[in-house]
Amino acid sequence: MAVYTSVPEDDLAHFLAGYDIGQALACKGIAEGVENSNFLLRTETGPFILTLYEKRVDRGDLPFFLGLMEHCARNGIRCPLPVRDRTGEALGMLCGRPAAIVTFLDGMSGSRLDAEHCAEAGEALARLHVAARDFPVPRPNALSFSGWDSLAAQAGTRADSVEAGLSALISTTLDDLRGTWPDSLPRGVIHADLFPDNVLFLSGRTPGIIDFYFACTDMLAYDLAICINAWCFDAEHRYDAERGQALISAYDRARPLEADEIAALPVLCRGAALRFLLTRLVDWLSVPEGALVQPKDPREYSRKLEFHRGVSNTADYGWSR
Numbered sequence: 001m002a003v004y005t006s007v008p009e010d011d012l013a014h015f016l017a018g019y020d021i022g023q024a025l026a027c028k029g030i031a032e033g034v035e036n037s038n039f040l041l042r043t044e045t046g047p048f049i050l051t052l053y054e055k056r057v058d059r060g061d062l063p064f065f066l067g068l069m070e071h072c073a074r075n076g077i078r079c080p081l082p083v084r085d086r087t088g089e090a091l092g093m094l095c096g097r098p099a100a101i102v103t104f105l106d107g108m109s110g111s112r113l114d115a116e117h118c119a120e121a122g123e124a125l126a127r128l129h130v131a132a133r134d135f136p137v138p139r140p141n142a143l144s145f146s147g148w149d150s151l152a153a154q155a156g157t158r159a160d161s162v163e164a165g166l167s168a169l170i171s172t173t174l175d176d177l178r179g180t181w182p183d184s185l186p187r188g189v190i191h192a193d194l195f196p197d198n199v200l201f202l203s204g205r206t207p208g209i210i211d212f213y214f215a216c217t218d219m220l221a222y223d224l225a226i227c228i229n230a231w232c233f234d235a236e237h238r239y240d241a242e243r244g245q246a247l248i249s250a251y252d253r254a255r256p257l258e259a260d261e262i263a264a265l266p267v268l269c270r271g272a273a274l275r276f277l278l279t280r281l282v283d284w285l286s287v288p289e290g291a292l293v294q295p296k297d298p299r300e301y302s303r304k305l306e307f308h309r310g311v312s313n314t315a316d317y318g319w320s321r
């Protein structure tokens, strides 16, 4: 459950009075997710998602995210659309938080992932990269390599209270990446959080893509590395080469990878594993008082990082062209 900010009925009624979607019939906090306060909002005109943006979303970035969703929808991606109020605004304030209403997307997140799910996710990611290619607004990635030192400093040696040796693993990985992090790969708009809970499968339809709130401008192959980590390990956090082969080859068919992107995948996967290890670790060590949230376990990503540290080339992921 992730509800950091509750919404009293009369505040919600006042907020909705500015929209043309009818009165609220129900508004329920949503269990999944850890970053924002999400509610399933049903009004007289149908289902919506009400989101109150929390600590990791900068209000100034919201026009980028909402504009990107509209751009992707216009370019064939099945994703939510922001609902604009009577003044044409997609972004408001509710209970002291920036807030927006988006359309509800049908579909289910895959609970038991298989190679088919991974192939669909790989293709969906590549289609998203192609669809967003001409989105005109840049947004630096605050959670790329340049942001990891400060996250590591926030956790500091408290990391070892979560798992013995974790602070050493983090500092060693940061040192390794400092000299090898790529800086000349193809760049564009990336989703940066395309985990299974952000892809909604529905038979006969392209997968729905939600949660654009980490989208930014960065290396496209880094987004693929984030997906390899999120989709291609089993419940015991062991790499599944069949899933990896399915995901990478489906991506490559929809947006052919360049040779230097292929060669860089192992280092990108290490960096992507470190990024989510660090954000999960910081959240794990600092759950706000009273928040209804189940933080995600950082040790899942220390396992994945250890795996990638043993990978010497991309063929080890089960895929080669």
Ligand SMILES: Nc1ncnc2c1ncn2[C@@H]1O[C@H](COP(=O)(O)OP(=O)(O)OP(=O)(O)O)[C@@H](O)[C@H]1O
Residues within 6 Å of the ligand: 002, 030, 032, 033, 034, 035, 036, 037, 038, 049, 080, 102, 103, 104, 105, 106, 193, 197, 198, 210, 211, 212, 213
């Ligand atoms: N437009 C939508 N249509 C249908 N369901 C949605 C939509 N947006 C969000 N959800 C549901 O709400 C859940 C949480 O949403 P979201 O992933 O955006 O939250 P979050 O706090 O950013 O979570 P995280 O970043 O940890 O994935 C999703 O997993 C999905 O079940």
Ligand SMILES: N[C@@H](CCO)C(=O)O
Residues within 6 Å of the ligand: 034, 035, 193, 195, 276, 279, 280, 296
């Ligand atoms: N998808 C992220 C949470 C949002 O950044 C994780 O699983 O750590």
